[in-house]
Amino acid sequence: MYDIEMPLVLGLDCMERAGVLVDRMTLADIHISFEAELNRLSASIYEKVGMTFNILSPKQIGQVLFDKLQLPSGRKNSSGTYSTDSDELTRLIDEHPVVRDILNYRQISKLDSTFVLGLQKVIDPLDGRVHSSFSQVMTNTGRLSSAEPNLQNIPIRSDLGSQIRRAFIAPPGRVLLDADYSQIELRLLAHLSQDENMMNAFLHNEDIHTNTAANIFNVPKEMVQPSMRSAAKTVNFSIVYGISDFGLAQDLGVSFQEAHHYIEHYYAQYPKIRAYLDSLKKMGYDKGYVETMFGRRRVVKELTSPNRNIRNFGERAAMNTPVQGTAADIIKIAMNRVSAGLKKENLDAVLILQVHDELIVECREDQADAASVVLKHAMEGAALLRVPLIAEVSQGLSWYECKT
DNA sequence: TCGTTCACG
DNA sequence: ACGTACGTGAACGAT
Numbered sequence: 001m002y003d004i005e006m007p008l009v010l011g012l013d014c015m016e017r018a019g020v021l022v023d024r025m026t027l028a029d030i031h032i033s034f035e036a037e038l039n040r041l042s043a044s045i046y047e048k049v050g051m052t053f054n055i056l057s058p059k060q061i062g063q064v065l066f067d068k069l070q071l072p073s074g075r076k077n078s079s080g081t082y083s084t085d086s087d088e089l090t091r092l093i094d095e096h097p098v099v100r101d102i103l104n105y106r107q108i109s110k111l112d113s114t115f116v117l118g119l120q121k122v123i124d125p126l127d128g129r130v131h132s133s134f135s136q137v138m139t140n141t142g143r144l145s146s147a148e149p150n151l152q153n154i155p156i157r158s159d160l161g162s163q164i165r166r167a168f169i170a171p172p173g174r175v176l177l178d179a180d181y182s183q184i185e186l187r188l189l190a191h192l193s194q195d196e197n198m199m200n201a202f203l204h205n206e207d208i209h210t211n212t213a214a215n216i217f218n219v220p221k222e223m224v225q226p227s228m229r230s231a232a233k234t235v236n237f238s239i240v241y242g243i244s245d246f247g248l249a250q251d252l253g254v255s256f257q258e259a260h261h262y263i264e265h266y267y268a269q270y271p272k273i274r275a276y277l278d279s280l281k282k283m284g285y286d287k288g289y290v291e292t293m294f295g296r297r298r299v300v301k302e303l304t305s306p307n308r309n310i311r312n313f314g315e316r317a318a319m320n321t322p323v324q325g326t327a328a329d330i331i332k333i334a335m336n337r338v339s340a341g342l343k344k345e346n347l348d349a350v351l352i353l354q355v356h357d358e359l360i361v362e363c364r365e366d367q368a369d370a371a372s373v374v375l376k377h378a379m380e381g382a383a384l385l386r387v388p389l390i391a392e393v394s395q396g397l398s399w400y401e402c403k404t
Numbered sequence: 405t406c407g408t409t410c411a412c413g
Numbered sequence: 414a415c416g417t418a419c420g421t422g423a424a425c426g427a428t
Contacts, residue, residue, distance in 0.1 A: 057426055058408060077408070085409060110410060114423055141420060143413085150422045153412035161411075185413090238418060247418030309416055320419040324413090328420095356413045356420085 004332050005136055011339045011351060012134050018350045019129035026167040027116050034112040041105040048098040055105050058084045071095050115155060115164045122149045141321050142296045142328040144354060152355045165400035175368050175395050178402035179375045181357040182390040183208060184327045185240050191385040192322065193276035197269055202387035209233040215269035216262045235262050240323055242316025277319045284318035292325040327357065330383045337378035347371050368395050
C-alpha cells in the first residue's frame with residue numbers, strides 16, 4: 001500500500017496527463033482500406049448465401065449457416081442459440097466458402113469499429129493525444145486496467161491489426177522507447193517454486209519453451225521441431241493459468257488423454273512446480289486467501305462453494321494469482337523506479353503507457369540512449385529473484401516500429 | 405442492460 | 414455426469 005501503490009498514484013497521474021500522440025492521417029488511411037474490404041466481403045457473402053442479412057448479428061449468422069445452409073451445428077451458448085464464435089466458424093471453414101468471408105468480415109469490422117473509429121473518437125482536440133484512465137482497483141490480481149480508451153489491448157497478433165500501431169507515434173524531435181520483460185511469469189514460477197530444472201533453464205539463458213518441449217516429448221533439445229515448441233509454449237501458459245487437461249486439450253486440439261500425458265511429463269520434469277501449485281491450493285483452502293511476493297492478498301471465496309465448477313475456478317485463481325500478481329507488483333515497482341530515475345538524470349522523458357509486462361516512454365531523440373539505460377536498469381532491478389530478470393528495450397518513431 | 409464476440413497480456 | 418484454462422475492456426445486437 002505505502003511502498004508500491006501510493007507512490008504509483010503520482011506516476012499514473014503523469015502518465016494519464018501525458019497521453020500518447022495519435023496520427024489521425026494514419027487512422028484515416030486504415031479506415032478507408034478496411035471499409036473497402038468490408039464492402040467487398042459483404043457483397044461476396046450476400047451473393048454466396050443468396051440473401052442479405054446483418055453479418056454482425058450472431059443470431060442471424062446462426063440462422064443462415066445452420067438453418068438455411070444446413071451446416072453441421074456445434075456448441076450452443078447459454079441462451080440456447082447456436083454459437084458462432086471464431087472456434088465454431090473455423091471448424092466449418094471447409095464446409096462452405098462463405099464461412100471464411102464471415103470470419104474475415106468479423107475480424108476487420110472489429111478492428112475498424114473498436115480500434116480505428118474508437119480511437120479517433122477519443123483523440124483530445126487540444127493536443128492530438130489520447131489520455132487513457134488507468135485504474136488501480138479494478139482487477140482481482142493487482143494488475144492495472146485501462147479504459148476510455150483501453151490502450152492495453154491494441155492489436156498486434158495479426159498483420160492487419162498490428163498496422164493500427166503505426167498510428168501511435170512520437171512528436172517531431174522525440175522517440176518512443178518500448179521495454180518488455182522477458183518471460184516474467186515463467187521466471188517468477190521458477191523463482192517462487194524453486195524448481196531446479198526450471199531455474200537452471202533461465203540461469204543458463206536457454207529457450208524455456210524448447211526446454212519444456214524436450215522434456216514433455218522426451219527428445220534431445222536439438223530434435224525439438226517448431227510444432228513441438230509451440231505446443232510446449234501452450235503447456236507453459238496453461239500451467240501458469242492453473243492447469244486443466246480439458247482446457248489444454250481444447251487449446252492444443254489434441255485428445256484429453258494426450259493433454260493429460262503432457263501435463264504428467266511436465267510435472268515429472270519440474271517436480272517442485274507441482275508441489276508449489278499444490279501448496280497454493282492448500283493455502284487458499286486453509287487461510288481463505290493467497291498472496292504475492294510483496295504481500296498483496298486475494299481472498300478466494302469461490303473455494304468455499306458447494307458447486308464444484310466454482311470451486312475449481314477458485315483453485316485455478318489460487319494458482320494463477322501469486323504469479324500474475326507478483327508480476328504486477330514488480331512492474332509497478334519498476335514504474336516508480338523509472339519515474340524517479342528519469343527525474344534524477346534530468347531527462348526530458350516520460351512514461352506514457354504500461355501494458356502488464358511492457359513500459360513505454362516518450363523522450364527527446366538525443367536522450368534516447370540515456371533514457372533506455374535508465375529504463376532497463378529500473379525494470380531489471382525492481383526485484384531480486386533466484387533467476388535473472390530481463391527487460392528488452394527497443395526504440396522507434398511509432399509503437400509499430402518498436403515491435404519490428 | 406445483458407449476452408456474445410474478440411482485441412490484448 | 415458435469416463443465417473448465419488466468420486477467421481485462423469495448424462494440425454490437427437483442428431485449
